[in-house]
Amino acid sequence: MSYFIWDSTYDIGVDIIDRQHRRIADYINDLHHAIENNDVEEVYSVMERLKDYTFDHFSFEEQLMERAGYPLLAAHLQVHRRFSAQVEELSVQLYGGTDPMSVARKVRTGLMRWLLQHIKDEDQNYAELVRKSLRKESGWVSATLKRIFGSVDHPV
């Protein structure tokens, strides 16, 4: 059983970003399965991938907003920074002797809640401007995906 099933009401209408958000939700479900199976090794493995992917996603999203000339970029960056610091803190706990299952449960619940709230409160706000900008930016998008994720296909 999945922890969370995505539905289209969480889409912001920017295809590349919606796919990345869904990917983060997939990782959260992977983490849930590792917790349910009491699989400590898998918890560490998913947590690494989830953290890397989320940070790469932030980086891509920030560059997309910047490219589109989004006026609330600075505030959005701050929200990302604050959340990244929390993720780093949990990561320190994970490797610092705290019970990995309890850290994983915190990440599962907290990240899912944060992601859905962030999509609704902050990501929706840039959607229209970024959509307009993307219509003329396909070359830039491919190059930036490749630079951040190492592959154009990776986030799909």
Ligand SMILES: [Fe+2]
């Ligand atoms: Fe964001």
